Amino acid sequence: MGYVAVKGGTVAVENAEKLAKYFRLKGRSPVLKVEQIRDQLRFMVDRAMSEGSIYAPDLAAIAVKQAEGDPMEAAFILRAYRSTQPRDFYSLVGDTRQMRVIRRISATFKDVPGGQILGPTRDYTVRLLNYELAQETEEAARCFVDEFLSDILADEFQEPPIFPKIVDLLREQGLLKASPGLEMTKPDADITRDGLTFPATRAARLQVLARGETGGMVTLAYTTMRGYGNIHPTLGELRVGYLPLKIKHPAGHGELVVGEVLVTEAEVVSQSFVSEAGKGEGKPTFTIGYGLCFGQNEEKAIAMAILERAIDTREPQAPAQDEEFVLSHVDGIEAAGFTAHWKLPHYVTFQSELDRIRKSRTVKENGK
Amino acid sequence: MAVETTLAATKGNLLNFAFVDENTKREIRRKLLKAVAIPGYQVPFASRELPIARGWGTGGLQITMAIIGPDDILKVIDQGCDGVVNAVNLRNLLVKTTGVATTYRTEEATIIQTRHRIPEKALRNDQILVLQVPYPEPLRRVEPSEQVTRQMHGENDYSLAWLDLYERVVRWGEITIGSQYPVLVNGRYIMSPSPIPRWDLPKLNMAETLFLFGAGREKRIYALPPYTSVKPLEFEDYRFRVEDFSGKCCHRCGSTKSYLDETYNAAGGERFYTCSDSDFCDERLRNGKGKGSADA
Amino acid sequence: MNLAVDFDKQLVLYSQRTFRQILDCMARPGKVNWFQPFPASGSGFEADVSPYLLGLGYTLLDVEVGFYVFQQEQSRTGLAAALEFQTNSQVCSLAEADFIFMTSADEPESLANAKCGNLDYPDSGATVIIRIDYLSEERLPETVAGVQLELKGPGIFGKKALFVTGLTERHVRVLRDVNVEFPLGIDLILVCGGRLACIPRSVELNVRRN
Numbered sequence: 001m002g003y004v005a006v007k008g009g010t011v012a013v014e015n016a017e018k019l020a021k022y023f024r025l026k027g028r029s030p031v032l033k034v035e036q037i038r039d040q041l042r043f044m045v046d047r048a049m050s051e052g053s054i055y056a057p058d059l060a061a062i063a064v065k066q067a068e069g070d071p072m073e074a075a076f077i078l079r080a081y082r083s084t085q086p087r088d089f090y091s092l093v094g095d096t097r098q099m100r101v102i103r104r105i106s107a108t109f110k111d112v113p114g115g116q117i118l119g120p121t122r123d124y125t126v127r128l129l130n131y132e133l134a135q136e137t138e139e140a141a142r143c144f145v146d147e148f149l150s151d152i153l154a155d156e157f158q159e160p161p162i163f164p165k166i167v168d169l170l171r172e173q174g175l176l177k178a179s180p181g182l183e184m185t186k187p188d189a190d191i192t193r194d195g196l197t198f199p200a201t202r203a204a205r206l207q208v209l210a211r212g213e214t215g216g217m218v219t220l221a222y223t224t225m226r227g228y229g230n231i232h233p234t235l236g237e238l239r240v241g242y243l244p245l246k247i248k249h250p251a252g253h254g255e256l257v258v259g260e261v262l263v264t265e266a267e268v269v270s271q272s273f274v275s276e277a278g279k280g281e282g283k284p285t286f287t288i289g290y291g292l293c294f295g296q297n298e299e300k301a302i303a304m305a306i307l308e309r310a311i312d313t314r315e316p317q318a319p320a321q322d323e324e325f326v327l328s329h330v331d332g333i334e335a336a337g338f339t340a341h342w343k344l345p346h347y348v349t350f351q352s353e354l355d356r357i358r359k360s361r362t363v364k365e366n367g368k
Numbered sequence: 369m370a371v372e373t374t375l376a377a378t379k380g381n382l383l384n385f386a387f388v389d390e391n392t393k394r395e396i397r398r399k400l401l402k403a404v405a406i407p408g409y410q411v412p413f414a415s416r417e418l419p420i421a422r423g424w425g426t427g428g429l430q431i432t433m434a435i436i437g438p439d440d441i442l443k444v445i446d447q448g449c450d451g452v453v454n455a456v457n458l459r460n461l462l463v464k465t466t467g468v469a470t471t472y473r474t475e476e477a478t479i480i481q482t483r484h485r486i487p488e489k490a491l492r493n494d495q496i497l498v499l500q501v502p503y504p505e506p507l508r509r510v511e512p513s514e515q516v517t518r519q520m521h522g523e524n525d526y527s528l529a530w531l532d533l534y535e536r537v538v539r540w541g542e543i544t545i546g547s548q549y550p551v552l553v554n555g556r557y558i559m560s561p562s563p564i565p566r567w568d569l570p571k572l573n574m575a576e577t578l579f580l581f582g583a584g585r586e587k588r589i590y591a592l593p594p595y596t597s598v599k600p601l602e603f604e605d606y607r608f609r610v611e612d613f614s615g616k617c618c619h620r621c622g623s624t625k626s627y628l629d630e631t632y633n634a635a636g637g638e639r640f641y642t643c644s645d646s647d648f649c650d651e652r653l654r655n656g657k658g659k660g661s662a663d664a
Numbered sequence: 665m666n667l668a669v670d671f672d673k674q675l676v677l678y679s680q681r682t683f684r685q686i687l688d689c690m691a692r693p694g695k696v697n698w699f700q701p702f703p704a705s706g707s708g709f710e711a712d713v714s715p716y717l718l719g720l721g722y723t724l725l726d727v728e729v730g731f732y733v734f735q736q737e738q739s740r741t742g743l744a745a746a747l748e749f750q751t752n753s754q755v756c757s758l759a760e761a762d763f764i765f766m767t768s769a770d771e772p773e774s775l776a777n778a779k780c781g782n783l784d785y786p787d788s789g790a791t792v793i794i795r796i797d798y799l800s801e802e803r804l805p806e807t808v809a810g811v812q813l814e815l816k817g818p819g820i821f822g823k824k825a826l827f828v829t830g831l832t833e834r835h836v837r838v839l840r841d842v843n844v845e846f847p848l849g850i851d852l853i854l855v856c857g858g859r860l861a862c863i864p865r866s867v868e869l870n871v872r873r874n
Contacts, residue, residue: 009456191414336421340424348547355612
């Protein structure tokens, strides 16, 4: 054993990387094209973008390929990429009423203005393993798409309906607090620049949750549904669609649309008692928990909305109501990185622990 | 849209000197100055994600990236050794983005980035030691909430920290803290020295070197200027003690005065000890000392 | 993996070298280091602005912080405009400023209104960059009138003498008052031409009478 390991370490690292590449390719199956991942594994791509905190479907598809499908690793790659990009502009506040909706449902009312639009979802399919997917041919795929499109008769095209927000309906009836206006040009916090401090502002909470890891957030939200906390939510509205992104025109006048991003938005409505200043009793109202994330990721958006609502309390009764507990632990890059770091050598600190344990035993045996 | 179009628009992946952009460096530089002005106090910073995982040295790395220049000579160690795989990885990233010269010899380095050890050889005033920190908050052992621990530091209320030490003595007859032993800095802030062994703590007190501490995942930076008082917490009757290596020596260079790693022979299974600090061990061998040498 | 690096050598390396000098001074209060003037001064409004102040500003300021310039700072508006242009930082009030630029001719008493941080976050206290007329670790020459400062504290072995013109007992009194509740306080960078020294809030500052 020796410091010949100095050279050995470099070689070991290089070989490990080569071996990982070999494991990806040794099956000699046709090499995956990035477009195939982008188009046919879109939930993986969406999740990588959402947790990587950067909207870039093609780059996310590369990251998914590079990570061999590991969603936390793909998000990590994108976060690191995001660090290299300059921040040139802040967008104007996005109004999801302007969303080009592809899916929109509400659980609060049987039917709602604009209608319940199921959109592309497998929620109502029966989850039987589909063996046909093993035989899918290029030709069959092409035929399906062509037929699907031709079935939509051109003269049946309609203007997409306007989808008013369910929460606006509730506001009109005085059941919800009025929303702040859309004049805000810059959020009061930017956790990617200032770091997170507690107590956190609403903007900071939402930023942390928006880039949080799906599994962790679903788990924490689940605890609140099962009695660890007192949130009884109803899904006011879930929207999936393309949100136009606008900035102030750099030359000074007006707005510029720079593109659109696919987002999932969830608004969860629950009861609360809002006491008026100075008076003891409260007026029951609804409050909203808000969830928004890149791509189509409905469980995350719903979990986000529930958690946002859950942590908005000064007296947490349960872990998922504790703002610091939730916000400190939902970042997947941090959680996975630290969980993985236990694989690093820790023999120096372990040696120190050994010393203490051996010493304490001696002390106990000798009665000091 | 074709993937090629997107890639052309992103102009590939050209990086700045030392990877992070200039404004990231500016923020870290400002925070470093404040950290130095308030020894032992943890300054929050934004902490960029890097291509190295959180928990694997991104804090130390960001500090190094913010201070390093083309004239520096860099040494990177983990557990005291330049060859441990993660040190190799970090060093590669820094070299590839700066072109800086590197060394395994402590005395040649101007910047040393380290995980879990301070080199045995006393560092000079023209050297900077950057330590990687997993847990910047020394009070986290006794209080999980950041809001509360920040208040404790602010109000100089360290009663819980002392109570923790006391309870350990009562239960075990010893202060049973191995590494990451809490220290009192400049008579004011209790600080975590990072997971260095107790062996290394005396090197921090009234040193000639500037020590910079980076916790990337927890997003904190702190510092020890030279000639600053750093005292491990202890009781009059239960004193701070370094690790005990009596009766043991490095099987390679014979040293009895360095922190030793306990290892088991991969083939035969028998136990032996080696210097944790690889350069210290190599230097002894270069200078003709070795096992059996009179001067151990 | 191939990593391709591309950057503005002049400005990136200037900031790095200048910062190392500042860091060394803040870690060793009273030590005087040399640094280079800002290499990219334009003409026009920047012509009267000290390239050394501009260099310090360029190294430390950006869009995330605000700064204030005292009245007597030569070409006051010039410095403010130059800093805003070069760094994207913005002028703000003294009470909000993260960085404060002043000269020895300015009245120091208003520093009582500078940001000192709070107990939870003492690091938000301001950094004051003060331009003085003479700065040296060595005794003042006979022809130069000035003052000997004595510094004690972290970063200093024993005591450190610093010889200055432009800082008086009045300044020292103000600084002591502002920094009386350590860890709250402000941190000082002294500049004279291309020389700089730092007095962090952790330092005990006195005027030495001979």
